[in-house]
Amino acid sequence: MRTAHDASTYVAAQRDAAADLPAAGRRWLDQCRSAALAQLELTGLPDQSNEDWKYTPIRPITREAFAPAQAGSDCPRQFVVASTIPNLDSYRLVFVDGFWSPALSHLDDLPAGVTLAGLGQMLDNDPARIEPWLGSALGSEPHGFIAMNSSFVGDGAVVEINAGVVLDKPVELLFVSGCGGSGRLSLPRNLVVAHSGSQATVIERHVSLLENRSLSNSVSEVIVESDARLTHHAVQQESPRSFHVGGLFVRVGRRAEFRSTTVTLDGALVRRDALINLDDEQAQARLDGLYLAFGRSHVDNHTHVVHHAPNGVSREHYKGVLGDRARAVFHGRIVVQPGAQQTDSQQRNQNLLLSRDAEVDSKPQLEIYADNVKCTHGATVGQLDEGAIFYLRSRGLDQVQARRALTRAFAADVLERMVPTALRSYLEQQVNDRMQAVSEIER
Amino acid sequence: MLSIKGLHAKVDDRPILRGLDLEVGPGEVHAIMGPNGSGKSTLANVIAGRDGYEVTGGSVRFLGRSLLSLTPEERAREGVFLAFQYPVEIPGVSNVAMLKEAVNALRKHRGEPGLDAMDFLKLARERLKLVEMKEEFLYRSVNEGFSGGEKKRNEIFQLAMLEPRLAILDETDSGLDIDALKVVAGGVNAMRGSARSIVLVTHYQRLLEHIVPDWVHVLADGRIVRSGDKELAVELEQQGYGWVNSGADQAVGVG
Ligand SMILES: Nc1ncnc2c1ncn2[C@@H]1O[C@H](COP(=O)(O)OP(=O)(O)OP(=O)(O)O)[C@@H](O)[C@H]1O
Ligand SMILES: [Mg+2]
Numbered sequence: 145m146r147t148a149h150d151a152s153t154y155v156a157a158q159r160d161a162a163a164d165l166p167a168a169g170r171r172w173l174d175q176c177r178s179a180a181l182a183q184l185e186l187t188g189l190p191d192q193s194n195e196d197w198k199y200t201p202i203r204p205i206t207r208e209a210f211a212p213a214q215a216g217s218d219c220p221r222q223f224v225v226a227s228t229i230p231n232l233d234s235y236r237l238v239f240v241d242g243f244w245s246p247a248l249s250h251l252d253d254l255p256a257g258v259t260l261a262g263l264g265q266m267l268d269n270d271p272a273r274i275e276p277w278l279g280s281a282l283g284s285e286p287h288g289f290i291a292m293n294s295s296f297v298g299d300g301a302v303v304e305i306n307a308g309v310v311l312d313k314p315v316e317l318l319f320v321s322g323c324g325g326s327g328r329l330s331l332p333r334n335l336v337v338a339h340s341g342s343q344a345t346v347i348e349r350h351v352s353l354l355e356n357r358s359l360s361n362s363v364s365e366v367i368v369e370s371d372a373r374l375t376h377h378a379v380q381q382e383s384p385r386s387f388h389v390g391g392l393f394v395r396v397g398r399r400a401e402f403r404s405t406t407v408t409l410d411g412a413l414v415r416r417d418a419l420i421n422l423d424d425e426q427a428q429a430r431l432d433g434l435y436l437a438f439g440r441s442h443v444d445n446h447t448h449v450v451h452h453a454p455n456g457v458s459r460e461h462y463k464g465v466l467g468d469r470a471r472a473v474f475h476g477r478i479v480v481q482p483g484a485q486q487t488d489s490q491q492r493n494q495n496l497l498l499s500r501d502a503e504v505d506s507k508p509q510l511e512i513y514a515d516n517v518k519c520t521h522g523a524t525v526g527q528l529d530e531g532a533i534f535y536l537r538s539r540g541l542d543q544v545q546a547r548r549a550l551t552r553a554f555a556a557d558v559l560e561r562m563v564p565t566a567l568r569s570y571l572e573q574q575v576n577d578r579m580q581a582v583s584e585i586e587r
Numbered sequence: 588m589l590s591i592k593g594l595h596a597k598v599d600d601r602p603i604l605r606g607l608d609l610e611v612g613p614g615e616v617h618a619i620m621g622p623n624g625s626g627k628s629t630l631a632n633v634i635a636g637r638d639g640y641e642v643t644g645g646s647v648r649f650l651g652r653s654l655l656s657l658t659p660e661e662r663a664r665e666g667v668f669l670a671f672q673y674p675v676e677i678p679g680v681s682n683v684a685m686l687k688e689a690v691n692a693l694r695k696h697r698g699e700p701g702l703d704a705m706d707f708l709k710l711a712r713e714r715l716k717l718v719e720m721k722e723e724f725l726y727r728s729v730n731e732g733f734s735g736g737e738k739k740r741n742e743i744f745q746l747a748m749l750e751p752r753l754a755i756l757d758e759t760d761s762g763l764d765i766d767a768l769k770v771v772a773g774g775v776n777a778m779r780g781s782a783r784s785i786v787l788v789t790h791y792q793r794l795l796e797h798i799v800p801d802w803v804h805v806l807a808d809g810r811i812v813r814s815g816d817k818e819l820a821v822e823l824e825q826q827g828y829g830w831v832n833s834g835a836d837q838a839v840g841v842g
Pocket of ligand 1: 598599601603621622623624625626627628629630639672
């Protein structure tokens with residue numbers, strides 16, 4: 145049996161940096177970090193003997209170690225302006241290599257009852273507010289990359305919506321990587337807490353300043369208390385040379401509703417984990433996903449939904465478009481715990497292969513320990529419909545136009561459900577542009 | 588306009604068309620009738636350029652040029668239109684999006700500027716009226732969830748939008764109720780003109796009462812075995828196809 149990838153360079157880097165991390169010296173935080181570090185040292189980074197990483201070799205990441213990015217790198221304001229979503233009115237927090245940049249952020253007219261801040265600043269100024277939440281949604285056995293993120297935990301976004309507050313505009317978290325040069329590792333940790341009865345939308349976007357070899361290891365913890373409604377969109381659009389390991393860890397309370405869309409547009413290797421715990425009765429979750437992978441990209445989505453209490457609803461729909469020699473992995477695990485009666489759970493994964501050399505591994509995994517539940521799942525891998533291509537060509541569209549129209553159509557329904565509209569239009573355009581650039585469509 | 592000589596074509600290595608001849612002049616309407624499986628749709632698909640239909644002999648010329656070396660979209664841009672016997676459903680692609688791209692591809696081919704959204708919509712609304720379709724059909728996905736009759740109407744709507752020089756209608760009348768048949772026939776008649784030829788594939792004489800053909804042909808076993816005027820269709824309706832092959836002395840109409 146092979147052993148896991150050695151993490152000693154990251155362990156050493158953490159030991160070097162530990163004393164300078166925000167609020168170092170606070171006992172609870174030091175303990176959090178050192179426990180995570182011990183775990184990272186013990187388990188290393190996952191390799192393919194780990195069932196959850198069976199189809200995703202991380203050799204391209206481990207081949208050359210990344211150095212944790214330093215605070216204070218420069219990101220030109222024009223870049224941030226150019227990266228904004230047209231017509232999207234939002235409260236915006238910008239992060240440079242994982243560090244909050246107040247100067248680039250835009251938080252004017254924030255209504256009462258809403259906290260938007262950098263995690264580092266909060267840890268320094270008001271750690272007691274963070275303590276109850278930090279790490280609380282991660283679950284019992286986070287993998288090596290998550291442990292790495294926890295061991296360095298220092299900056300990222302804090303979004304807290306007080307009970308009953310309905311936020312008027314979405315919160316946009318823009319993460320710009322690759323600012324501090326090549327070979328950098330950014331490690332943002334985000335905390336989103338939607339208190340009882342509140343409503344908000346959080347948009348998390350990951351972009352690259354330059355086409356550097358970089359690694360983003362980004363973890364978001366989301367707490368949705370009873371009767372709250374939280375929407376979370378994660379858009380991963382870093383450069384084709386960047387690596388991205390991201391996790392979304394969510395706890396959903398009684399009658400609360402969590403919706404998320406995970407969109408992956410680019411990247412050399414992208415792994416997104418989602419762990420959704422439906423903690424209490426009538427909790428609901430809707431997880432949508434769209435991943436595009438071309439060239440030699442590798443995109444892995446790992447979702448894990450746990451129904452803990454009766455009358456929970458989960459809906460999951462991930463779609464992938466692959467061309468060239470790209471690979472995608474979808475692993476959808478659904479667990480219905482004893483007592484979670486009347487659970488209603490659906491999962492779908494659909495993949496469109498535009499090339500013979502592209503490959504998908506789709507693996508549903510249902511574990512049901514309650515007897516009165518409704519769970520369905522389905523996975524498909526297919527090609528464009530030749531009959532439809534001919535139909536469009538017979539109307540005058542050429543091969544490329546026909547294939548592009550059908551590919552867009554395949555991706556459309558995931559995006560169609562997205563609110564705000566400005567984000568949806570932006571992503572439709574991005575998907576379009578991506579298709580435009582792809583040779584595979586032209587076969 | 589369209590000149591087919593000695594056409595042989597195979598599907599899946601099976602010879603389907605076996606020496607077919609057909610001449611369609613400008614402005615003419617030709618009806619093609621014939622038993623199931625005789626090769627009518629195969630002929631339509633060969634003219635439109637569908638993959639998998641292998642031409643093993645003969646020629647198909649359109650406006651003096653060979654069609655056979657052109658891609659399906661080149662044929663469409665030259666002015667060939669096929670109304671499908673079984674229109675394909677295309678979820679996620681709206682009628683309006685498809686037609687806008689198609690109309691502008693054809694215009695570009697002719698060296699005309701593309702229509703902007705306003706002008707396109709104006710044209711679309713006008714042509715929808717021709718087949719009495721509601722505007723909502725513009726925004727629905729192509730044929731998705733359309734009833735059988737609505738699909739056929741949508742084919743004629745597309746014909747009206749694309750204004751081809753040669754339209755082949757493969758059993759557009761099948762599955763239409765009596766009123767719809769009249770509407771669709773009205774739409775086709777409105778598109779008749781001296782520069783536009785129409786080939787109607789049909790099993791029923793009733794369509795030909797509404798769209799009166801200049802010629803009627805019988806396609807059997809991959810060849811045109813009988814040609815005549817509209818009276819031939821009446822005869823076929825009464826007697827079926829059995830007599831067609833039984834002897835040349837019963838031939839009617841012109842050849
Ligand atoms: N893709 C195909 N693969 C195999 N055989 C085919 C294919 N397409 C057509 N054929 C065969 O070719 C023959 C002619 O078919 P075609 O569809 O042209 O008939 P048609 O005259 O249009 O019949 P109908 O009146 O029923 O529409 C049939 O025997 C049919 O089974
Ligand atoms: Mg037919």
